[in-house]
Amino acid sequence: MTQEELLEQIYKKDGKAFTALYDMYSKSLYGVIFNLLKDKEESEDVLQDVFVKIWKNIDSYNEGKGRFFTWILNIARNSSIDRLRSKGHNNSKKNLSADNFVHILDYNTSATNKIDAIGIREFINKLKPKCIRLIDLLFFKGYTQQEASDELEIPLGTVKTQNRNCIGELRTILQE
């Protein structure tokens, strides 16, 4: 289902729309949230809040603002960062950058997921380490260009294009 089809269902108040929304995006958002919180229960709790927020505020989204996924991604990142703050975590972004999304795979403990995790690790390891860091900071953690440039010590002007090359690599890997 595409974003457009999903939105159409939602606007029509189709009874299956919520399930479709959840199926399409829950794991993705959970990955983003978990990457920030590093705690399964806490992350599930935030994920629940995020879906409640999405559903409650769905009328405030409009396609002129950008992609629907981008909208819900922002809600997920912001809710996670709020949770970090309210828990009194040291929420400076510096501390967030120590880990990246590859480490999430270490948390997958159940047997079936272990097998998955091996496969996923293989495909992710095809990405250059620099790309993993860059995508982690920009996409998963919502760093600004400036913050990413400071953190990775790469020139500000090259952040966008380097990130583009990395996404290019990711796309190639996914097509294999």
Place this chain on the structure above:
Amino acid sequence: MDTAEYISSGTLEFYVYGLLTEQENIEVNKQAQEHESVRAEILSIEKAVINLSHSVSPHLSAENYEKIRQKLILKHAGTGVVHMETKRGMNPYIGWAAAVILMFGLAIQYYKYNEVTKEVEAVNVQKSKFEQLLASAERKNTETEKALNLVRDNATTTVNLAGQEAAPAAYAKVYINKNRNEIYVDVSGLPEAPAGKVYQVWALKLDPLTPTSIGVIDDAKIQNGIFKVENNATAQAFGITLEPAGGSPTPTLEQLYTLGKV
């Protein structure tokens, strides 16, 4: 910038990440509407990052979905797509709705009350301004009436003071009322006193010439230019000189503006 360059700038990735400013978002939306290639690129980027985050996400328990449904049903029944009958019927919601309406009502009343209070304050301030204005107008009117009565009084004699060398065009009048022992001076025929200077009125006795100050006029414009000065029964002539602010003990004769004999 052509479309290919635009795509390779890396902006579309930032668009999907949600890192652009509102202005930049608008620009991307515009490009996406105009160019199929931009649209396709955005979709492809989005697919890649959704795929990535989906892949690395830990196992998500099945109960999670049910928990969200429950939260939505409890908090937002009837507002969205998730419709579920509640076991207790609608009564609790009517109660809550009534409470919300009451809260709104109270808030509106409180707001209105504040607005009205502000208005009353503003009106009071205006009222006191008008009162002050009225009092000063009344005072001025009384002064004018008094002066007019004196001028009209049969017992009043007028002394015309003619312009002197310092100001040939100037003139003034002195009104003396022997019955009431009052003297008024009308200085409306004098030029405006320069800054830091005042007009001083003198009663003069001739042979030998003895000036006595009977008043200093700070601002000739007020009170229609007619001022009450000290009575002086022995005056044989009156003169008006320009003096430094506050007046002088003796007249500065070079600055004698007007002079007239009784």
